Amino acid sequence: MIVAANFKMHKTRKETKEYLKKLKSINFEDIKVRVFPPFTALFEDELIGAQNGYPAINGAYTGEIGLEQLKEFNINKILIGHSERRNILNESQEFIAKKFEFFKKENFEIIYCIGEPLEIRKKGIKEVIKYLKTQLIGIDLNYQKLIIAYEPVWAIGTGVSASIEEIKETHYEIRKLTNRPILYGGSVKLNNIEEILKVENVDGVLVGSASLDVKTFKQMIQIAKEIKK
Numbered sequence: 039m040i041v042a043a044n045f046k047m048h049k050t051r052k053e054t055k056e057y058l059k060k061l062k063s064i065n066f067e068d069i070k071v072r073v074f075p076p077f078t079a080l081f082e083d084e085l086i087g088a089q090n091g092y093p094a095i096n097g098a099y100t101g102e103i104g105l106e107q108l109k110e111f112n113i114n115k116i117l118i119g120h121s122e123r124r125n126i127l128n129e130s131q132e133f134i135a136k137k138f139e140f141f142k143k144e145n146f147e148i149i150y151c152i153g154e155p156l157e158i159r160k161k162g163i164k165e166v167i168k169y170l171k172t173q174l175i176g177i178d179l180n181y182q183k184l185i186i187a188y189e190p191v192w193a194i195g196t197g198v199s200a201s202i203e204e205i206k207e208t209h210y211e212i213r214k215l216t217n218r219p220i221l222y223g224g225s226v227k228l229n230n231i232e233e234i235l236k237v238e239n240v241d242g243v244l245v246g247s248a249s250l251d252v253k254t255f256k257q258m259i260q261i262a263k264e265i266k267k
Contacts, residue, residue: 039235039266040185040221040242041259042072042149043249044089044117045079054079060252061085069262070242072115072149073249077103080111087115087147090123093140105144116141119151119173121191135176147183149221149244152212156192159204167211179216186220187244188212193224194246200224202233209239231258235265 049057054075061071074089092102108116118137123129141148152173154166170188178184188208190200200208200222209220222234223244234240242262249255 039068039262040070040072040219041255041262042087042187042221042242042244043074043255044120044223044244044246045073045075045250046089046122046246047076048250049075049079051075051079051081055081057252058083058085061256064256064259066259067263068266069259071259074115074117080108080113082111082113086111086113087117087149088113089117089120091116091118091137091141093137105140114145115147115149117149117151117187121151121153121189121194124173125191131173131175134173138177142178142181142183145183147185148181149185149187150177151187151189151223151244153189153191153194153224159190159192163207163211166208170208170212171215174215179218181218184216184218185242186212186216186218187223188220189223189244197225199226199230199234202237205234205240206237209237213239226258228254228257232261232265235262 072087073085074087088108092099092104094104096104096106119134152170154169158165158169193200205222212220219241221242221244222240226243226245227248
C-alpha cells in the first residue's frame with residue numbers, strides 16, 4: 039500500500055526537512071510513503087520525489103528542472119500528468135508521454151496521474167473511461183515502476199471527494215488496463231481515507247492539502263497500516 043503527499047507550491051526546504059524528521063518518528067512497516075515537495079525544497083532522502091521534470095538532462099529550458107538537477111539529490115521518483123500540469127500549464131498528452139518515456143528510461147518510479155472533468159463524469163462511467171484512455175496514450179502500462187493515480191479533476195482541492203461507488207467502479211475499470219498499483223487522489227482527508235483504502239483495487243492514496251499537516255499525514259499512515267494488516 040502507498041501513501042503519498044503532494045505539497046504542490048507549499049513549504050520551504052527548512053519546513054520540509056522538519057516535516058520529514060517528524061514523519062519518520064513512526065514506523066511505516068509495509069506502507070510505501072512518498073513526499074513530493076516543491077523544487078526548492080528538494081534534498082536527498084529516500085522518501086522524496088519531484089513534482090515534475092523536463093525530459094532532458096539539462097539545457098536551455100528556462101524555469102524547468104532536468105535530470106542533472108534531480109540526480110544531484112539522488113531523486114528517482116516523480117509525478118507526471120497531474121491535472122494542474124495538464125489544465126493550468128497546458129501540457130499536452132504528447133508532451134506528457136514524452137516525459138514518461140524519458141524518466142522511464144532513467145528507471146524512475148513514476149506516479150502517473152489521470153482524471154476527468156465534471157462534465158465527463160456526469161455522462162457516466164463509459165465516457166469517463168473513454169476519457170481516461172486518452173490520457174494513457176503513449177504510456178507503457180506494464181512498466182514495473184509505474185503507479186497510476188486516479189484523481190478526478192472535479193475533486194481536487196474542492197473538498198468534495200468522489201463517492202465510494204464512483205471510486206470503486208472507476209478503479210475496477212482502470213484495473214482492466216493495468217496490473218500496476220492504482221492510487222486514489224482528490225480531497226482525501228482523515229475522515230474518509232479509511233473508507234477509500236478499503237475499496238477493492240485501491241492500492242493507496244495521493245494526498246494534497248491534508249498532507250501539509252504532518253500530524254494528520256502520520257495518522258493517515260497509521261490508518262493504512264491497520265488496513266494492511
